[in-house]
Amino acid sequence: MLEINCPWCGPRDQIEFSCGGEAHIVRPLEPENLSDDDWADYLFYRKNPEGRHHEQWCHTAGCRKWFNAIRNTVTYQFETVYRIGEDLPEKTSR
């Protein structure tokens, strides 16, 4: 079980969290002006990297806050966590 550092509550067991998948997917402001392909890209297509992955997590059984994390999909190590709206830590910029 992973230990995840909620940016609001501190380190807690993974069982308290749920993973929301890839982070930094921005909802298009004017969906009606998008082509089917562009909409599908937003809706369906996700990165599946081997290594660093920007993810959204929610402290579901805790403060219920969503936050961002950079997690290595090979080692499962969390590089960092940061709150929604916070800038990416500089060294890890996308």
Added chain:
Amino acid sequence: MSRSLRVANGGSIRRTRLLSFSFNGTLYSGFEGDTLASALLANNVRTVHRSFKYHRPRGVVGSGAEEPNSIVQVGSGSKATPNLRATQIELYDGLTARSVSGWPSLRVDLYALNGLLGRLLPAGFYYKTFMRPRFLWSWYEHFIRKAAGLGQAPREADLDHYDKLNIHCDVLIVGGGPTGLMAARAAGRAGARVIMADEQAEMGGSLLSSTASIGGKKPGDWVETVVSELTRMPEVILLPRSTVTGYYDHNFLVINERRTDHLERPDPRLRRERIWRVRASQVVLATGAIERPLVFSNNDKPGVMLASAVSTYLVRYGVLPGRKIVFFTNNDSAYQTVLQLVDAGMEVVAVVDVRSDPQGDLIQQVRSAGVPIFEGHVVVDVRGGTSGLRMVLIARVNKTLDEILSHKGELRCDVLAVSGGWNPVVHLHAQSGGKPVFNEECASFLPGPSVQNERSAGAGNGTFGLADCLREGAEAGRRAAQDAGLTGDGSVDIPKVESHVEGSLHPIWVVPNGLAEGRGGKKFVDLQNDTTVADIRLAAREGYRSVEHLKRYTALGFGTDQGKLGNINGMAILADVLGQAPGKIGTTTFRPNYTPVTFGAIAGREIGSTFFDPTRKTAVHQWHVENGAEFEDVGQWKRPWYYPLPGETMNEAVRRECLATRESLGILDASTLGKIEIRGPDSAEFLNRIYTNSWLTLEIGRCRYGLMLGEDGMVMDDGVTSRIGEDHYLMTTTTGGAAHVLAWMERWLQTEWPHLRVYLTSVTDHWFVTSVAGPNSREILTKLCTDIDFSADAFPFMSVRAGTVAGIPARVYRISFSGELAYEINVSANYGRSLWQAIMTAGQSLNITPYGTEAMHVLRAEKGYIIVGQDTDGSVTPGDLGMDWIVSNGKDCIGKRSLSRQDTRRENRKQLVGLTTVDPTLVLPEGAQLLNEPAKEFPAPMVGHVTSSYFSPSLRHSIALALVKGGRSREGSMVYAQLIDGRVIPATIGQPKFFDPENQRQKV
């Protein structure tokens, strides 16, 4: 049969406590401190098991977790535990055990015939023979399993209790041998919170079977000194009988502690086992090493044992496994055991050493003790039966150990003690993500670089000398404490021990027997699975060149022992066949658990039907129970399904409830619908984005039905939301969807629209809600509530009023899910039952009838109102439901763009329709598949399926809702429900509305 093999004195058993036990129905005796294995050996019981495939007799080989042979079932009834290793079972008075295979008896085994047919059972035999034709597998499996006999799970419920603990520590030390004890001492002195777990009954590890002095003390005394120091440290937890079974991510480890199985009459208040879930800052793996057997012809015969096991049985248990012992080794460690035997006055027949010129202090001492040493020799074969060995045959071997030079003759003996070197226990290191690396010096795998916060020390790290283990243990403990952030002084003195100069090991993976390959007795690599050298070589020839494939093809390492003895030999043999270095092949994956864990321990207290999902009951639940309701599970909720009168069937009850509601007055407990408070100045804008329709114009006191979509355009949930105040809305959701909808809306607010000032609160449990429905509902509300004007003009359909009902503050909604004039009354949940009873009393003269979810479903289906999750399944758009009208053109909302994707625009999508059966009495089964014509052959093209189906008491015929391809344009045409029993039911497609299609009744 039994001459006792117990030596006159010695061992740490308590000879004053005589215990009796039974094995396979025969009574024996042993002493407190014995294991089942040591007691069986003391009673000269040689054969304890019949092997898996060939049913050959097998005896005790090891003395701990590595034991592959003495697999037994202990106890009976609910206490029965299968597949335990006799070497790890502590003896108690009255213990009953039996071997898990060997029917009808160990001495006469019918399946030993398999052994005679051995040549017909090569590697992959089961795959090749039984997997095709596939349907016969279950038939074969029955016999194979019976023959294999891997114990029987008890049929009775387990009466014992099990617990789980969660704990954090600074340093977790795995293994309480000399290395672990020093590590604990150092870490403890540094002030660390330490947990030290050891699988044995007491701490000490290899010192428990050692005779060498340590720090001027006997080994047992030294262990006691250290343990008593550790016991006095308040932050140190010592866990004996506790196996660290798994090492998971982020230094999360699981310990299985066995608390009562060694007790004759355990205190019933004690938990039988506990699972410790440990998050450790640092881990020290002091897991020790397991001796490696040698692979030669008939090396599985009872009487062939590990040299270290012989030492353990003698020193710790006062049992000499044989009277005439021959040693067979390729390294120096076995000589230590020889010396122990000599010191105890026992006869050692000879030492057979594969090395042509072994050098080392211990060898000199053995030589001076007068024990013959056959240098440059091997054991090529052994002779013996179920009662032990008679002799071993030895031969001279060449320097590369692959050719017999000359046969030397026989050595008479009853036990052959073997040592092929030592395999460090790298299991937990590997589970932690580390990659073990092959080490030429010990010809085995050592821990590789650490991936998590762990370090290995001692024999588990390939450090075999006692002095080095003590030093390495202390250093590991000190540094682990430091890395965990402790600043205390973790220094410890290293006790003095005698050390020897040791010669190097000469690896030998397969002992030649002077015959062509495959000739002579079988050479076993994995005793538990009967995997032989020939099997591995055959597998390699057939192309199984990866060690993982080899494992699955030959079952090497597949047993409950997970190949603790055989795996390294097996991998080296594969490497040899492939002409590669052993390190190149690598190991198979080490997976949890290190040794088997009972289901009881895994389950802990999480047993019974109600644990995983809490049961939720409404405020009026007890009234429903008292009034005979049958309940239905909806999500976690218990909802009244129908209320049968005495003697009434379900159909009769539902019919009565439906008709009463349509004709006069029904009452429903609707508390389970999800309720979410939405507050804040941007609430309307938020609803506008979440729901498909427009919310900017809803007036205070009005309600609106809303449909929400996933971003993929599929219907996700629905419900009525009302505007309570200026910036205050109350949303209702489906019963099952409430939690998901709240979480989903929260996510949009937090991650996408943090600028919207909207706040969500779940209030589902705060309110008791009852729906009063039927033409007389206005009359009863008027009777119970004087501060709300119920006239149609003052209180129109789809609006909400605050007032007092039966003296209770309430919100009253005029909404309807039945198509009747109806009111939903919301009161604080605490008032639920008084409100319900007040309504029941007031409604008596109007034949008020409580109705359950079944009648509710019938009433809404008559109206064609959908239930999300029943009439939709995550692939249904609003358009498919004929609800295009609810998607506003003037704005965006979640999922709207998806409604114009190519697939969602498709003409021939499945669309919601109504079905009426040609025979009005037939009710279609929900889920029935629909065809355009009765099937002539299968598979037949399907055009849709039934989603809801009931008999309508008001219409006196059956009704159904269905999703049918292009259904809306097919009104009046026929479809055929093809049932699994072969019947075909014709039905006519119509509008999904059956009763009061103009919606007049709810608006009166």
